[in-house]
Amino acid sequence: MSDPFHQRPTRIDVDLDAFAHNHAAIRARVGVPVMGIVKANGYGHGLVPMAGALERQGVEQIGVAFVEEGIALRNAGIRTPILVLGGIFGPQVAQYLDHDLEITVSSLDKLRQVEVAAEARGQRAVVHLKIDTGMERIGVHSYSSAAFIEAAAASRWCEIKGVYSHLACADDPTSPMTHLQLECFLEACAHFERIGAPMPIRHLANSGGVLHFPETWLDMVRPGIILYGVLPDPASLGTIDLRPVMSLTSQVVYFKVIPEGATVSYGATWRSERQTRIVTVPIGYGDGWPRALSSTGEVLIRGRRYPVVGRVCMDQFMVDIGTDSAWNEDEVVLIGRQGGEAISAEEVAARIGTIPYELLVGLNERIPRHYQGKIGLHAAII
Numbered sequence: 468m469s470d471p472f473h474q475r476p477t478r479i480d481v482d483l484d485a486f487a488h489n490h491a492a493i494r495a496r497v498g499v500p501v502m503g504i505v506k507a508n509g510y511g512h513g514l515v516p517m518a519g520a521l522e523r524q525g526v527e528q529i530g531v532a533f534v535e536e537g538i539a540l541r542n543a544g545i546r547t548p549i550l551v552l553g554g555i556f557g558p559q560v561a562q563y564l565d566h567d568l569e570i571t572v573s574s575l576d577k578l579r580q581v582e583v584a585a586e587a588r589g590q591r592a593v594v595h596l597k598i599d600t601g602m603e604r605i606g607v608h609s610y611s612s613a614a615f616i617e618a619a620a621a622s623r624w625c626e627i628k629g630v631y632s633h634l635a636c637a638d639d640p641t642s643p644m645t646h647l648q649l650e651c652f653l654e655a656c657a658h659f660e661r662i663g664a665p666m667p668i669r670h671l672a673n674s675g676g677v678l679h680f681p682e683t684w685l686d687m688v689r690p691g692i693i694l695y696g697v698l699p700d701p702a703s704l705g706t707i708d709l710r711p712v713m714s715l716t717s718q719v720v721y722f723k724v725i726p727e728g729a730t731v732s733y734g735a736t737w738r739s740e741r742q743t744r745i746v747t748v749p750i751g752y753g754d755g756w757p758r759a760l761s762s763t764g765e766v767l768i769r770g771r772r773y774p775v776v777g778r779v780c781m782d783q784f785m786v787d788i789g790t791d792s793a794w795n796e797d798e799v800v801l802i803g804r805q806g807g808e809a810i811s812a813e814e815v816a817a818r819i820g821t822i823p824y825e826l827l828v829g830l831n832e833r834i835p836r837h838y839q840g841k842i843g844l845h846a847a848i849i
């Protein structure tokens with residue numbers, strides 16, 4: 468606690484009880500195993516702590532984007548099966564095998580690369596085949612996946628644990644795209660039956676699929692953002708009881724009165740229309756608090772909403788509290804609740820025309836994370 472970093476007035480609090488609640492609510496709703504997604508620093512909440520919490524709750528599988536993330540989890544002692552969702556980069560294949568990470572195989576070429584590496588080590592690779600049903604990102608097109616599936620099924624060095632695809636529009640409950648993708652995916656999977664190969668675990672649903680398309684749940688679901696209690700898109704509906712996991716707060720570090728006509732911050736883009744009270748908050752775009760919130764964002768102080776005025780700087784921004792009062796060290800809520808008011812990640816993202824994913828993962832390591840909840844390392848700080 469004497470670490471000056473952790474005394475910083477700006478902090479992220481992660482509510483591991485809310486996280487456990489969301490996981491349990493999703494698991495109960497879908498009734499199939501869950502692959503909890505913790506890529507990009509656990510959506511900004513912390514990679515190892517969130518994977519550790521999932522593991523203690525008995526999650527069946529963990530998903531990350533990059534092999535480095537999987538290695539970090541193994542080095543931290545996480546033992547749950549981990550799938551790396553990203554496409555493999557040939558020179559890294561040996562690292563998957565070294566760290567017992569499951570591999571996404573997304574083309575015939577990559578299947579061969581994995582086989583070569585696995586054979587060289589005399590160790591079978593556990594793989595999930597990636598079928599493209601409309602993202603055009605990675606994966607073999609569903610309409611030409613038969614030969615790919617046959618080659619993988621015949622491989623001595625690959626054990627096919629899963630087969631999966633990714634939904635492009637599942638956060639919009641009205642989009643017809645999801646049903647088309649599901650049809651293509653099931654048609655591709657049917658090839659395992661045709662060739663008499665065992666059916667691997669079929670997984671398709673991201674958060675949007677979990678919320679809106681029960682027919683996509685299949686054998687396993689892959690929720691990310693809803694585990695953290697955040698909806699993927701303004702079009703999404705809260706069909707599951709979710710609780711926000713993250714609060715982002717800071718504290719007032721400066722108070723002043725400015726006269727009518729004074730400008731605030733870089734570029735002098737905001738000018739007071741009357742004498743007013745301004746407080747300074749020690750967080751900025753250097754922490755990942757977006758500069759786009761300049762004269763646009765709002766914060767909570769003493770249970771009331773106040774506007775961000777002038778440009779957000781790298782390390783600070785200013786708030787106009789009008790004729791109200793605030794003291795140094797008063798709590799400033801950027802995401803979270805205070806009194807009867809709340810500011811959600813969804814709200815902040817919508818204000819600046821982005822999605823909550825980008826906002827959350829942008830909050831960087833300069834902000835200390837504090838973990839609370841009985842599922843967690845008790846009141847631990849990491």
Ligand SMILES: *Cc1c(COP(=O)(O)O)cnc(C)c1O
Pocket residue numbers: 504506552633672673674675689690691692693699
């Ligand atoms: C990120 C990701 C997910 C989780 O997406 P959410 O929208 O956060 O639920 C699932 N599957 C794949 C392949 C992903 O890359």
